[in-house]
Amino acid sequence: GAGVSQSPRYKVAKRGQDVALRCDPISGHVSLFWYQQALGQGPEFLTYFQNEAQLDKSGLPSDRFFAERPEGSVSTLKIQRTQQEDSAVYLCASSEGQGAYNQPQHFGDGTRLSIL
């Protein structure tokens, strides 16, 4: 389809394992965002890419979280040595222009991560 695609849809991992979450933005979209949404809460910003450049990673909760977008399209969010508090829905969004200021962001369905 033409929307933002995220995979896997669901991921269950044991505490201490590494996980990788994938995001395919809308073709041609310059900006890509990752958000974390805890149960019953609003999404919280993690990181932002403009093409392949990671311009803002201020929302990453710890150095166990790492994101990349090497060719300016697909992005991967990696979480190392997962902990139970990492359990959440991880949302990816893309927008046509630069930044979040005046652009509507288009969201994927999210990856629901459960850490046992």
Added chain:
Amino acid sequence: AQKVTQAQTEISVVEKEDVTLDCVYETRDTTYYLFWYKQPPSGELVFLIRRNSFDEQNEISGRYSWNFQKSTSSFNFTITASQVVDSAVYFCALSEEGAQKLVFGQGTRLTINP
């Protein structure tokens, strides 16, 4: 600092009733954008509207309308003649000029009963 408050955690109404979702925001910037998103059970956030800080005109789109009042830092959302398909979680969000992120409220879960 940016902050968005949606004081109504859950709202439940009967179909065809009108319902208003409240949103209050805080920002030190004079230039910013406000957004509303809908999150149905499938999980995808669906963009509804964007409004910049210099445009206080109310907007109507079908059964949806938005009331932006800078004097009270509010951006409220009204659904007229609600339908069961309107059931979802609704989020209000803020983005300051030059910012790279949206700041979301905690959301309001709206249930429309037949």
